[in-house]
Amino acid sequence: MSTTFTCLNSLRRVFGPETGRVLSTPAFHQNPLWLSHQREMSRVKQRTTHPRYTWTKKRRERHDQELTSDNQAFLGQVILQKYGPAYQDGSSGMPWVSPLKDLHHERTEWTSKSLRVGVIAKKIGVHPMWDDKGNRFMTTLLQVVDNHIVKYIPPETVAKNYPDSRFRPELGILLVGAQSADPQLFTKEYCGLFQEAGILPKVRLHRFAITPDAYLMPGTPLYASHFFAGQYVDVIGKTVERGWQGVMRRWGFKGMPATHGVTKSHRRGGNTGGGGEKGRVWPGTKIPGHMGSRWRVHKGLQIVRINSKYNVIYIRGVSVQGDPGSYLCLRDTCLPLRRAAVASTPPPFPTYFPEELPQSHGEGDSYASSVFKFTEPSITFEENR
Amino acid sequence: MIGRTMLAGYKTLVRLALNAYPSCLQAQVRCSSSSNKLFQVQPGSPSLSTSAKVSLEPSEEVTTSNSQLESSHNNSDVKESSNPRTRQTAQRELEDTFTPFRYVYPEFLPDPNLKFRNRIKEKLERLDMLHRRSQVDIPEFYVGSIMSVTVSDVNAPGKTTTFVGICMQREFTGLKSNFTLRNVVDGMGIEICYDLYNPTIQNITCLRLEKRLDDNLRYLRDAPLEYSTFPFDMTPEVKNPDAPVPINPLKIKLNPRPWTAKWHLWDLKGIEDVSHTLEDWQLRKLKTWKFLTGDEVKNVDLMKTYRSTIPVEEQVEIYSEFAPQLVSISQSMKKQKRKRTFSKPTKSA
Numbered sequence: 001m002s003t004t005f006t007c008l009n010s011l012r013r014v015f016g017p018e019t020g021r022v023l024s025t026p027a028f029h030q031n032p033l034w035l036s037h038q039r040e041m042s043r044v045k046q047r048t049t050h051p052r053y054t055w056t057k058k059r060r061e062r063h064d065q066e067l068t069s070d071n072q073a074f075l076g077q078v079i080l081q082k083y084g085p086a087y088q089d090g091s092s093g094m095p096w097v098s099p100l101k102d103l104h105h106e107r108t109e110w111t112s113k114s115l116r117v118g119v120i121a122k123k124i125g126v127h128p129m130w131d132d133k134g135n136r137f138m139t140t141l142l143q144v145v146d147n148h149i150v151k152y153i154p155p156e157t158v159a160k161n162y163p164d165s166r167f168r169p170e171l172g173i174l175l176v177g178a179q180s181a182d183p184q185l186f187t188k189e190y191c192g193l194f195q196e197a198g199i200l201p202k203v204r205l206h207r208f209a210i211t212p213d214a215y216l217m218p219g220t221p222l223y224a225s226h227f228f229a230g231q232y233v234d235v236i237g238k239t240v241e242r243g244w245q246g247v248m249r250r251w252g253f254k255g256m257p258a259t260h261g262v263t264k265s266h267r268r269g270g271n272t273g274g275g276g277e278k279g280r281v282w283p284g285t286k287i288p289g290h291m292g293s294r295w296r297v298h299k300g301l302q303i304v305r306i307n308s309k310y311n312v313i314y315i316r317g318v319s320v321q322g323d324p325g326s327y328l329c330l331r332d333t334c335l336p337l338r339r340a341a342v343a344s345t346p347p348p349f350p351t352y353f354p355e356e357l358p359q360s361h362g363e364g365d366s367y368a369s370s371v372f373k374f375t376e377p378s379i380t381f382e383e384n385r
Numbered sequence: 386m387i388g389r390t391m392l393a394g395y396k397t398l399v400r401l402a403l404n405a406y407p408s409c410l411q412a413q414v415r416c417s418s419s420s421n422k423l424f425q426v427q428p429g430s431p432s433l434s435t436s437a438k439v440s441l442e443p444s445e446e447v448t449t450s451n452s453q454l455e456s457s458h459n460n461s462d463v464k465e466s467s468n469p470r471t472r473q474t475a476q477r478e479l480e481d482t483f484t485p486f487r488y489v490y491p492e493f494l495p496d497p498n499l500k501f502r503n504r505i506k507e508k509l510e511r512l513d514m515l516h517r518r519s520q521v522d523i524p525e526f527y528v529g530s531i532m533s534v535t536v537s538d539v540n541a542p543g544k545t546t547t548f549v550g551i552c553m554q555r556e557f558t559g560l561k562s563n564f565t566l567r568n569v570v571d572g573m574g575i576e577i578c579y580d581l582y583n584p585t586i587q588n589i590t591c592l593r594l595e596k597r598l599d600d601n602l603r604y605l606r607d608a609p610l611e612y613s614t615f616p617f618d619m620t621p622e623v624k625n626p627d628a629p630v631p632i633n634p635l636k637i638k639l640n641p642r643p644w645t646a647k648w649h650l651w652d653l654k655g656i657e658d659v660s661h662t663l664e665d666w667q668l669r670k671l672k673t674w675k676f677l678t679g680d681e682v683k684n685v686d687l688m689k690t691y692r693s694t695i696p697v698e699e700q701v702e703i704y705s706e707f708a709p710q711l712v713s714i715s716q717s718m719k720k721q722k723r724k725r726t727f728s729k730p731t732k733s734a
Contacts, residue, residue: 093505125506127513128560134537134585141506310505324501372584374516379584380537381544 033115033167033209033334047294056189079183083200086180093145093311095221101198103220108213110349115171116214117351118331119144119222120178120206121313123237123324129304129314130372134379139304139314142328144178147222148199151175152215171209174216177202178327204327214350224311225352227303227330228345230368232338235298237328239321242292251286296321300335304368479705480697486704489525490711491555492562492581493703494695510559511703515710517582522718523589528552529597529633531615532566534579535588545587548577549617554601567605569614574606592621596632598654607644608637608656650674 051058067075080087086096097103121142129139153173158165167173180200183191191201197218227233247253247269255267269288272281281287298319305314313330322328332347333339367373487494493514495507517523526532530552538546550566553576557563565578579586605613612635638657639648649659649671660668676682683689695703 124503125501127506127510128580128582130584134583136580136583141509143505307509310509312505312509324503374513374520374582374584376584377520378537378587380587381539383544 033171047290056193057187058190060185060187062184075184083183083198086200087182093143095146095148095223097148097219097221098198101219103217105215105217108215108350110346111213112343113211114214114349115209115211116226116332116347116349117149117174117176117210117216117222118206118208118329119147119224119226120176120204121145121224121328121330122179123320123322123326123328124312125324126318127314130379132370132372132379134372137316138318139316140318140320142313142315142320142330144222144224144226144311144313146180146202147176147178148197148202149174149216149218149220149222150177150194150197150199150202150205151218155212167209170211172212172215174208174210174214175205176208176222177205179203206329208329208331210350216350220351223308223352223354224306224313225308225354225366226348227306227313227332228342228347229303229306229366231342231345231347232300232302232333232335233315233330234333234335235301235315235320235328235330236295237320237322237326239292239294239296240323244289245291246288247286250288250291253286300333300338302368304371305365307365476698479701483701483704483708486708486711487700488527490704492558493707494558494700496558497693497695499692507559507703511707513560514582515707515714517584518711519714519717521586521589522722523581524591526552526564526589526591526594527596527630528555528599528601529595530591531593531595531619532564533588533590533592533619534566534577534586536579536583537585537587547617549592549615549619550575550577551602551605551613551615553603553605567602567613568617569610572610574610574613590621592619594622594624594630596630598632598634598636602655603646604637604639604648604651604653604656607639607646607648609640612637652679 076087084096084098121144124141124143127139127141128136130136151174153161153175155170155172158167158171158173159169162173177194177199179202181203183201186201193205194201199219242249246267248255248267251269253269256262256265256270258266269286272285272287273279298321301319302316303313304316306312307314320328365373372379493511495502495510531549532552533547533549535545535547537544548566548568550568553565553567555562555564560580560582562581563578564581565576567574567576569575635655636657637655639659642662648656649663649667660671663671
């Protein structure tokens with residue numbers, strides 16, 4: 001596998017990131033986030049089953065038998081004192097911020113070139129919905145669970161400390177955390193990541209590339225109302241784990257006939273290559289193997305409904321990757337035509353603050369256009385004359 | 386831990402629900418209260434005049450929303466008994482109180498598959514269902530009931546289509562829940578599957594409320610067409626509101642083979658005995674099948690029952706949360722029906 005990776009890197013060095021560029025269109029609108037559109041070798045399936053070496057150790061081995069129940073209770077009190085009532089709050093999904101925390105900073109105006117932060121959401125289920133003509137479609141529910149900004153990394157530091165990053169040089173990084181958890185589960189180093197923000201350590205951490213004008217202070221909570229109904233988002237997440245799969249399911253091979261003399265080869269792959277000088281199985285050849293549990297980006301999915309009371313986003317379709325209960329990153333889409341379709345409505349920038357719009361927070365759902373609301377009467381069609 | 390006042394409130398709700406859905410399994414409800422006051426609707430009880438005014442959010446504390454209903458009851462704060470025996474009986478009483486809801490509103494219970502269980506998702510689904518129910522009266526019905534459904538149809542003359550048929554099966558839960566009606570039109574068996582919460586449905590009426598011996602009647606496909614034929618101009622049958630749901634003990638004689646499914650392997654009680662039509666080897670196979678999957682095994686396999694049902698405690702939790710809203714919706718629907726039947730005579734020419 002390592003030889004394949006160096007082969008890929010050498011390919012990148014030979015052909016370079018600038019080769020794929022079309023010089024006639026503005027670079028930003030070609031791809032606002034990445035330096036180039038270069039496609040990876042789609043045949044090679046990369047997965048890592050271990051954390052990257054640059055990351056801090058996350059989970060801690062617990063031996064609760066060493067502590068008496070009194071000491072355990074005392075630890076709970078210490079954590080409560082340090083972090084506040086957020087430690088006792090159950091999994092309601094709504095982010096808690098200390099009222100003493102000052103999250104105000106100089107606010108900037110939204111421009112068409114601004115890139116805002118995304119959110120981390122949990123896939124909770126699938127519901128049917130209907131449009132105003134009576135046509136049924138399925139929607140996936142994603143709950144924005146307890147999101148807080150953890151850290152901001154300015155563009156200069158990104159260039160210096162993240163040399164392999166493919167982000168454009170003018171972009172900074174916002175680190176977002178989802179789903180607070182008991183600090184006793186994690187190592188001291190991991191808990192230290194959240195000290196600056198003053199929040200409980202999070203189960204999930206993800207990066208979002210932003211323009212510096214979309215800066216948010218560490219500790220700022222993020223809500224489902226960060227998006228608006230009708231806009232398009234990209235969903236990044238891990239696909240469903242399928243285990244070891246054969247060539248028909250994994251690569252879509254057609255197999256061989258069930259009868260007519262076919263010997264023991266109804267679902268097999270057949271030939272794996274030729275002979276001659278390159279008489280070996282080439283790297284990237286499609287054979288049975290592990291399938292699923294890969295990071296994938298599904299672009300341009302529409303938000304049809306937002307529930308601000310429970311922080312739930314309804315996305316059209318069932319194409320959201322992963323099992324129910326898995327975490328996903330949502331961000332404004334990079335697809336230019338879908339961005340243009342909703343360009344007339346400026347999004348909450350840099351994010352949605354409930355204190356600025358208190359009457360809308362927690363009050364009913366917002367819907368995309370031409371979606372049937374269950375509070376409306378039944379759909380009837382009028383006679384055409 | 387349930388206090389006496391809350392329990393009394395729930396019982397009142399159930400009585401109101403039973404009045405709204407008269408043919409509910411009243412006989413099975415073992416409410417110990419003897420007061421006749423409970424059968425009267427309280428003057429200040431909530432009514433749904435317009436859905437926009439009344440919020441259909443689930444009440445956090447049921448006692449506060451029932452305050453009007455409980456006005457006749459003793460409002461003294463009874464201390465929660467710590468005696469396990471009284472706790473047990475209180476819990477059992479609560480379970481009995483909400484047993485009827487399980488049959489009248491079966492789609493409010495979620496899919497028991499643990500992979501898809503999520504409290505927030507189920508809560509949001511139930512809210513949507515309540516909102517829809519406040520717009521359209523979805524009556525109590527069972528497999529075997531004869532129903533009439535009016536649907537908005539773009540392609541139909543008058544832009545509506547009405548279909549009458551026997552309810553053959555009910556599938557799924559929540560907003561996906563559906564029911565299939567079967568009838569015979571021009572000598573051809575027709576089945577139409579309707580989503581219960583489809584917004585194009587204008588009206589659902591139960592013409593004859595009854596049950597059959599089986600959970601689904603797919604075997605009607607292999608039965609003579611007479612068993613599936615029902616007149617389209619059938620009028621709703623008025624039943625005694627205090628009577629339980631009648632069970633039609635009809636045993637259908639199936640057509641000779643071939644069948645669309647192996648009905649002899651299904652545990653069907655609504656068909657005549659077919660074992661005399663089976664070969665020896667088929668009879669032996671049937672015996673093995675019954676040994677592996679029959680009633681004796683089902684009653685003993687606790688894990689299977691656990692995996693395929695929602696625990697009673699959770700059912701109580703779900704129904705107690707939405708009982709006030711469901712009751713008020715059913716009451717308002719009844720009022721609207723009564724209003725509609727009266728039509729003022731208009732002058733012609």
